[in-house]
Amino acid sequence: MKKMILALVCACIGYISYSQENTTNPKDTITKTIKLNEVLIQGNPKKDPVLTIVKTETEKNIVQPKNVADLFNYLTGFSLIKRGNYAIDPSFRASQYEQLNIQFDGGTKAMHACPNRMDPITTHVIPEEIEKIEVIKGPYSVRYGANYGGVVNLVTQKTNFQEKGWHGSINSGYETNGNSFVSMGKIQYVSGTYDITANGGYRDFGNYEDGTGLEIPSAFRSADYGIKVGFNPKDNQRLQIHWRQSFGRDVLHAGLPMDTDEDNSSILSVDYRLAPQSNSIDEFNAKVYYSYVDHIMSNKRRPNFMMTEAVSSIEATTSGGKLEMTLTPTKNWTLFTGVDALLIARDGNRDRLVKRNMMGMPLPQPVNFVDKIWQDSYVNDFGVFAENKYALNSTTIITAGLRYDLVTSDIKDPEDDFAAIYDLTKRNEHNISGTISIKKYISEETILEVAYGRGVRSANMIERFINHFTVGQDAFEYVGNPNLKAEVNHQFEIGIKGKTWLFNNDSFLNYSFSGFYANLDNTILAVVDPSLSRKFMPMAQPQEVKRFTNIKNAYKTGIEASIGFDVLQDLAFSANVAYVYSKNKDLSESLPLTPPLTSSFELLFEKEKFWARANYNVTSRQDHISTSFREQKTLGYQTLDLRFGMQPVKKVTIGVAALNIFDKEYNNHLNFSFRNLDGFGNEPINDPGRNFSAFIQYSF
Template sequence: MKITRIALLCAIIPVSLLAQETTTKQDTLESKLIELNTVIVTGESNTDSVLTAIKNDLIKKVVQPKNVADLFNNFNGFSLIKRGNYAIDPSFRGSQYEQLNIQFDGGTKAMHACPNRMDPITTHVVPEDIERIEVIKGPYTVRYGATFGGIVNLVTQGPEKLGNGFHGNVSSGYETNGNSLVSSLKLHQITNTYDITANVGYRDFGNYEDGDGTEIPSSFRSLDYGLRLGYNFGDNQRLQAHWRQSFGRDVLHAGLPMDTEEDNSSILSLDYKLLGLSGFVKEVNAKAYYTYVDHIMANTRRPSFMMTEALSTIDATTAGGKIELKMKPTEKWILYGGLDAMLIARDGGRTRVVKRNMMGNFLPEPIVFQDKIWQDSYVNDFGLFAENKYAITDRTMLTAGFRYDLVVSDIQDPEADFQELYDNLGQREEHNVSATASIKQKVSDNAILEVAYGRGVRSGNMIERYINHFSVGQDPFEYVGNPNLDAEVNNQFEIGLKGHKRFEKGIDVLRYGISGYYAIYKNYIVAVVDPTLNRKFMPSAQPQEVKRFINIDEAYKTGFEAEAEIDFATYFNFSTALSYVYAKNKDLNESLPLTPPLTTRFGLGFKKERLWASLNYTITSRQDEIAISFREQETAGYEVLDARFGFEPIKDLNIGLAVLNVFDETYNNHLNFSFVNQTDFTRVPINDPGRNFSAFIQYAF
């Protein structure tokens, strides 16, 4: 069901707050509840920033999201990296994985345990718990951790907007393509002093069929629950604890060599806020969190099981926190300063039982091997930051920030061959410096222009540093990490304009926004074939070559997003959005991998009291700018039409119906992985679902 409005909003953080705070001393909500700093992007008035985006009204208008990544499906500038129905990662402007700083509620993070990313952060929270998605489009703030390609903040639903008393909602949905069922329940108990929120959700998705009727192995089951407790010590002080767990079972990954038997995650976060202080320091914000993920994957359902049994048990912990002070040296100047940390550790191994030799004959006695996956490694990031906002005039805002990161990494249980490859293994320290500066100008009462520069620095992730002869990419190569990688640097420049116009005689409002960017990359991390390395596992399999992660000297990325929406004839609106990315690896004279194609969207909506409907038409162009070294293939363009309808028969009861992919198009996105180790499938990209009928019902009380 359609997002009624994708706001054409914002820029590099809530700069509109400064304009509000220089004219008022009110720091609390009208209710007794204090809103914690889970919202990092505002979207309320003509003071909105330009270079960010907000997506809200997610649950009511989205039919059966498989996980949180599905919420990005119609978000301009975003694409999805799909390995099946479950392991889906968002990509923004061709940046993905750790290039995007993805977090919950302004800072909580959960890193995947699986080296194939079967369990990205988007699988650890139910979509029904997400109230809105905020995106900072580049390295245009230093307050929320090291940022390379942008920040994605997933804001969970809180009690701030509800009144005192008992509240709740229950929802359920069904899809015909895959015989899939979703259900969830959420309850709130709210008083002036404390509030309690509990939620639970269950998803059971079957294998879907593409437009040609081919069944795609993609079924999974998941159970999630959460509990949030908040306590207000007064009108200016709040402490909140949030506990959530997620359990995935029997997850099939069509684009990966193994399937998930179990995936279990636990996330605990604590948030504290003290505001309304009268001195130089106006607010104190603090956060701490701990995440544990244990993951079991196997090849039991795959053809390779007849030759070799493989079972991997791995775990990951992510811990961190932040303390930030909000200071006000003058009426026109707000200064933020603080410390943060993110500590990532992973370990685990794979047990292989080889039952047949290379000729296919059974061995007299199976041979058992133990392979180290993460080699007991860690990467810790300790950050120090300061960011200020200064109102030069009533119409001009300056934002500038500086950040220093100390990154400490080590591999504590290396395989013998990895240790032979790198004889200088040991603890390593990196010192990264990031910065940003922007000017926002209100060029008229209805339009804002913003120009920004950001220097974002990202040290290599654990796969890029420490993986040892595992197939972790979109291609079939074995990959070897490089613990000596330099941190990659993004010097990004951007200009954006947004505004609105009100007309007479039947046409109410036109909203528009456009932003263009140019990013210069230094030390960009890619994997290339290393002729000095030999394949380690299944040495007779193709390809024989092995890839090693390296830094390249010269690369860049440029592109733009444009959006417009107009309300007309009282109840109707028409919207269009366009996004384009061009990336170049100058060292290898080819595109950077996983660059999405040109995407154009059109939407026609109707909304009247308790009735709404929408048509969404998406045109995805051919992608022939590819990374040859990544074994990328050119992909054809395609067009998809979705129709959605919803009504409220009685107060607080919402029913939604949808036909997705109305014309039963057979297609695959350029970022989809290919089938791997699947019976009856060659290594071709995974097709997306064909026609799908969906129904959704939600009742709030």
């Protein structure tokens, strides 16, 4: 497959280069340095997807991010699934994990190796490297891979071609709660035809304390570096190679049965863009990438280590690519068409040395067992897509897209008991997804968007092939199902956004609102299967086993709204609210991991060399829960965060923050519960109490 992608890239480049050399329109010569299409939202109404949100990251937003997941704070509609201080996943509108298409720089991916998601994609990218977060709020585009609940694109910092020569930055920070330290440096050289960027960072976080002073096991250390080389052979071409590595060490996961000893990831991506001088071909984009994750986890810091020593060594590879051409058959018609691929493979075992019997008595001779975790499995997705944008007039744009995915999966080294349950053969699935939407400019300041999308997601590797491992928020053993049907999301949404000038046009009011309804077919959930028995520690509770299965009837509905205006010339206020309601009609309960109603209020005072920000967050009680998922009702809470920053001298920025000022004891509804830890019960993990932090940055 990799050879086929590379061959196709070369063939397309050759064809377009030929077309460029034989163009009849030399007057269209491009004179500006071309930029890669690493973003989804370009500020071009004829190309941008509908129903999107963008969050730009600067030091004014986040003072001390632990990892990329922290950047989703204050992003309306998002919640965080927390297993500790490191393994954090974003959730949007009660969609999570592979239900969200999370990528960076327009398509690069790195999938986790651990079945408990100790190492999600948010741990493999330096948070200071992220310039902005782009979100397509549902299955309203077919261009960026299979899209079930939305696309999240993490955009890394771009090269500033206007600043020739050497430049860079150094920054360092400290947190009181956990005695945590962060440092990072970046250096860049830009010339007329090429540019080189190198960065590196180190993080050392200790165990934090919650609002009651209870210490939460959450320490970790991580080191990251990246090198990006860009080459512009001509004004209308850009070739870029990006290499990055991340190393996690001694990561404690309070909500998981084991801790991470080592997590090593390597990611290589190659991007190419050509803007031909042609009337019919606007641009050509190609991307190929490869990532490798080597993950080692153990229970050596856990109480049950005295009974059984367990060490798991796992590896995961993610590779893929994308070829896309942007065609302009007419002035008002833009056509995006192309192919993409996502290839995921995992393998690894758990070695158990049983030292005591079930009564706690030492064995005469410890017994060693080897458990196959991923059973040498793979899931490959090959897609082809076409998306049309047509401007009916100067104020109305219609988008229609169609996508086909061939999903191939297989298990090459099955455990005997897993093979006894299923007839294991290579499986092919054929998924059809599509979208249609209208964007209407009611005025220069107001946009109305209406969209329908059919998003399809085939089962992930955990749902297909996991074999009697505890991979959920509860203590059940889970068994995969290779025969699962693909989830289908029929989502409808209407949104309006704009601004209105106030006070004789001295200031303006920003506003946005969107409401959606998603009818869900074949939702994949794990439910108790009486025909299965617990495999490991058979006398432990719960003794029932969960098997992944399809739920036929479910739905979600919700809203997001925001408003903001200038109180004074340098003082702005904004308010945001998000709510989602879900229903599993088959079991007459909520879908799991549905967040409660959340609201946030912000005051921002900003001068050229000084800024201050106050965030007041209100999270409501969550009573609508999934009892089959063993969810617990959670109380509401309120927190207040303050941030200040200034530039005392040129090129130097200083920032301080006081987070959770009231030292509130609280936990988010999506937090995992404590697992296999002395002194803790089954309550969800509390979030940090009061925390002071500071950072300093020097740019040159």
